[in-house]
Amino acid sequence: MIYLQPLGSYPNLIETLALELEKKFYSIAGNVKIMPLRELDKYCYNPFRKQYNSTCLLFRLEKRWITLGITEVDIYADNMNFVFGEAEIFGSRALVSTYRLRGENFKERLLKECTHEIGHVLGLKHCSDRSCVMAFSNSVYDVDKKSDEFCEVCRRKIKG
């Protein structure tokens, strides 16, 4: 099961996202369930940066395989101005922020970043194939350039 956990608010298109993720990961993880809204942990807010700490939010998610937190607030990680998301590699939890994905291609960007973070949970690292969804993205420009699919190499790794 993929538990889609909204944090702080229900992001736009969360139902569409749930359906798309279910199509993609059904054979590996089964159904996608949208969980009741949870508050953002104020402890994770950095008032100097006016952003939430991504790792802090990630570690407060329930450890159920696979839990994908989704939030509309801006998030950062150490040494990064912002991140689109974060995940435990070969763990159970991932987090995506919609904050920097807004704009024309929002729906596609959201699916790509959620697929990317779930890929990490399934054990994948960043991929050098720029069209692979596991390619690292520095900007929405990079997100728009890649596809929402795993390349053959990455696909083989998660299918075992």
Ligand SMILES: [Zn+2]
């Ligand atoms: Zn990544």
Ligand SMILES: [Zn+2]
């Ligand atoms: Zn790849």
